[in-house]
Amino acid sequence: MNRQQLNLLRKNPDLKNAELIETHISWLLLTPHKVYKMKKDVQFSFLDFSTLDKRKFYCERELKLNRRTAPDMYEAVVAVNPIGGGLEFGAYQDNSIDYAIRMRRVDKRWEMAGMLERGEVTTAHIDRLADQLAAFHQHATMDKSLFNPIKALDAFSDIGNYVELFNAQIGPAKTDRIMSSIRIARTFLHKHRQRFHCRRILGFTVEGHGDLHASNVFLEHGQPILFDCIEFNDAFRKIDVLDEVAFLCVDLEAAGRADLSERFATSYQSANRSLLTEEDEQMFNYYKCYRASVRLKVTAIKLDHLPGEAHAGKLLCQLRRYREIYHRYVSKLQTYAHEPLAHV
Template sequence: MTKEQINKLLTAGQFPEPCNPVLVETHISWVVIGDHYVYKIKKPVHYSFLDFSTLEKRKFYCEREIALNKRLTEDLYLGVQPVRLLSGGYIIGGEKGEIVDFSVEMRKIDNDLQMDVMLPKNSVTKDDIRRLAEKIASFHKHTTIMYDKDLFDIQKKFNDLGSEKPILIESINRSMGAVIDRAIKVSNEFTHKNISLLTNRLNNGYVRDCHGDLHTRNIFLFPNPQPFDCIEFNDDYRQIDVLNEIAFLCMDLDAAGRQDLSDLFVKFYNDLFPAMRTAEEYQLFVYYKSYRANIRAKVNSLRARSAGNETEKTDWLRQSEGYLKLMEQYINLLNSE
């Protein structure tokens, strides 16, 4: 679908339930939020890391998204609904009309239960962290082990931050260029120095088919926590070391000023699934946290490029700067050893 067609769906479309739909747009999806249900429609885009360019591919990845997310959620992902064109109007669901696209249908959940919303209210408890650690550790224990992965893939992704250096230098300050250059240098040295550790972890089954995007915005803290919105569009982003997986969540907690919760999660998780047993593995965990801060800095820089106004651009760049500083803190820990 196009943005024009999406707008027509919003203003004059038909939904399985009567509702007043609201649109949330990302760089790869249109998310139409109704009163009780949510419909996620993939944009017809083709990037180096994903391909939603054809109707068939979008249907495939809708089905893939549901199958993968059902591993960690209950009664949240409901199914794939066609988007149809009938008599000049757009309909989600039904049997009549030409299928023009597909949507992932989800149950709408109160966002007050999202972890990132709860954190500023200081309403995330020790029991929440324990239950979340239990959920993730159990998932990691039972998900598929991957034995054939590129050990230097993460280094390549880390180095991609260099492509954003010009805008970050220009828009934030020139010192960010030195921070990025040094981080890339330390990353290259660390991965080459620890190739035996990375190889052993791959051979010993610590690289698994994970969630891939485990941060606080993607977790509903029910009594049985529900991590959602895992990565379906690229297996390499999801099939990672389990330490890389939990590093994203812990980096996110560190960024929110809750290192206490980050440390608590690691303790609970590692007691249940001992994935970090040595000083070298702890250093690897810190490296993965630097990588996750790196990725967040890059993503926010890209968002700043496409911001609709200067206020929005400034906000994204401010967040990017914060993640660069956090990345630098982690890099300093690696460099101090």
């Protein structure tokens, strides 16, 4: 879906008053009761929506995967079809020009990120969310394939593909400091590769959500809804459960709620014990470091692709917070990478 097609679609009488939300990879049209999510014609190092067939495939995949955790929210994939001089949503046709996921609209006031900003997230919310995530993981498909430290480092090192972007936003000196952390991650992965593999054999790598941050959780009337999982890259979704927990912990800490981050990790362990050794604790820090790098990268991309966005100042603040958290985790990672393990 390109902007010209989007503008034609918005001329449809049923959509002319729809609210438009733009992200770096999607457009969302919000009507009073429904949301239509369309994938942009874009390609990045981590996804490819550059053809019509790919956008159709990933719309259908997104629907199927998200129904695991939000079955009442994700309804169907619909086509974008020509009608007169405009466009409309409807059934698949030979001349369909694009596709969208149709969802039940959930009131934005239940979005966890906003609730954190307003101080509305309680320990009861956190406990229910931890229990739901633990149950999801316990029933998810396990992946016992060999741990590949090269692929793991490639995932961590993807932040290195955005040097120019970071140079423009935070300056070369701060960018160099971020890039130097890749070497520390390489040392850590090499040192602990046996434990990474052992955890796969033990069943701790599952086909999870893959993008579990605070903006992808609704707490509707206190009940968690996990939505918008990774559909465009299977490797991003087949992860250690500690990696999944770490992602939300990073967002809670970035919101200034380290207490809720600790509560979430503890509650999750009560429901699905997966921190078994001191080495696992160190790996949990590694995953926090990695997830902070993901948040850094995505926030930088948002700033670059939405230069006129009204909340650019907010994004810059988020960039700073994630950078601070990232460096804190890197410091611990460096200690773990170079010092011998204590006896466990």
